[in-house]
Amino acid sequence: MSAALYEHLPHLLSRLGEKYPDIHPKLIEVSTNEQIAALSRSEIDIGFVHPPLGTDERLDVHDYPAEDLIAVLPDDRQTHGVTLADIARHGLIMFPAAQGPALHASIVDTFTKAGLDVRIVQEATRALTMLSLVSTGLGAALLPRSTQRLVFQGVRYAAIADASLPAWPLAVIAKRRPRPTIVDSVWKLLDGRPDVT
Template sequence: MGRAADRLGMAQPPLSQSIARLEKELGVRLFDRANRRLALTRGGVAFLDKARSSVRHADAASALARSAEHGTAGEIRIGFVSAALYEHLPRCLSRLRQMHPDVQPRLLELSTNEQLDALAEGAIDIGFAHPPLGTGDRLDIVEFPGEANVAVLPEDGGTGRVSLAQVAALGLILFPATQGPVLHARIMDSFTQAGIEVRVVQEANRALTMLALVSAGLGAALLPQSVQRIVFQGVRYAEITDATLPTLSLCMIARRRPQLAIVHRVWQIFSKA
């Protein structure tokens, strides 16, 4: 008992008293005391294993709390539009996992306008959205290079490119104007400037919904070229030959600083991914 007290940096009597109180509280004798020797009882051996486990868990919890304070652990809430799934978001998440595996992302698929509201309300920390946003004075913004659009057509056995008129003839499946007013207007203007009349036959908020509607033969869609990573039965992708459609841009957004440590750290990682 004296050697144990020395290792703990305390006097022996308080240690003996602490053990006696613990035995009284547990209603279990932890040590056999005989001939100036101490030996653990069976109850003491069982208690020792759990006690060591509790100490390890307490140490781990303390370390996790310190990591969270410094932004290297904890939950980060990320909003995203469908287009972020094809390239940017997976690359960012992979880099985050490599650098800080204790940071747990919670992902929420939201339109650009929904992300702006969620940021304002503190419901998400970082968003992947479509510019223009009209709120640059309140946000930190990192823009990614724009992507060309491709036509998404019902599978017809073809392999070549298509014209804007061929897309229009099928009817257009497009996101609602309220979801991205500027981009929506630019896409419709591309048909007008080409002298082509086009009718929006179905509105859809999500890319996968658009793919399903195209597969069902309800019309054609225009999506960023990285969507071609998705193999979707009943559709084919084709470049458009005779028109220059507006590029589909993507940006990362967050509320202006001051930011929580974890948000600032993840923002820096994503910005370099």
Template structure:
């Protein structure tokens, strides 16, 4: 059954006049009459009858009219849904992010995107850079907010031949100190001032690039950090610093904390910032991904 025949039938049923219906449909009366006859032939029922010179719906026509309207409504909705999906207005975005992105960049990026595309489903989860790159290459996620392998670098980073990335933030390190620490009174701290301190650092399995780079910075300043505690997430690191178990170096922006327990101080050393990048596979043709990258 052709949709054009259904549309013609609905207009004739609403007008109950072939002449007026033909004008609305931009058809000739004979053409419209042939369409109605073809539809009746396909259905095997009469849809219209003449009663006392009036054009009326039969009982079958009355029943069929409600169903025809619903079929046309669903057909139009299917077309609109397909078009909106093609434009990236509908669908799912599988986004993963390193934890340090949650304090500033993630809300700054997601807010405008959600406002522009409110019906896109956001599949969000925290994930390390290594796991993100694997998931991107395997096609298990669409886009990642991750840290390049080392601090510094250019503003266009290639994560291997199958991934592309662009830097969205360049974030320095800060020192996290217990509030009563001897260095807490200073506005800025040198790395060398921390040579004798116990450290609380990111555990290497959870973030080898971050761990190794921070250790490398310390060694360049003339000492190897004495790591007393390790943690997989920054909130735990801050809690351990607050408890007096050591000092730490954190990628900014650092989580909000009570200044009665933990303070953050800038480093006076000339260190490269740590870049946060948005990464994706150029083979991923998702319209939702394309809209997200435009928004970013």
């Protein structure tokens, strides 16, 4: 998940390198649904996902605090916050509904409840793609606050002044036990528990 890249994953990889220097994780960037399917097939051990999870798979889930959404707009050299109407005027660059149906519907519903008809001008599955499209002037995007860590020419980040958009949820998942000892040790690091092995 792009949202894990800016804060949680670097912290985890640093802790993992300190505690288990012989572990060399292989990172794969795929959607929540693809991660759940890959866990089910034992192709991956742990995943960063956006809840809610539409699966009957028996999983351990560790939720991180959800992040506020901010607006990302073509850089107009302004520094003030923006309104939902400002965002709607640009048109929205958004992740596909299938990638996060509940969050997608909640975002669109926020505009509808404000009496705004927001046009989705382009779908994109990755934050960097969204930033690139915003920088060309194609539209505006809504991304987690941690995205501001990326300095991206041609865009500006702005707080949303007149509405409370849904927060961007993030969790880490793994198959329930029994699981390999090393996976269990990494899970305990993620969950903040001391390793007992």
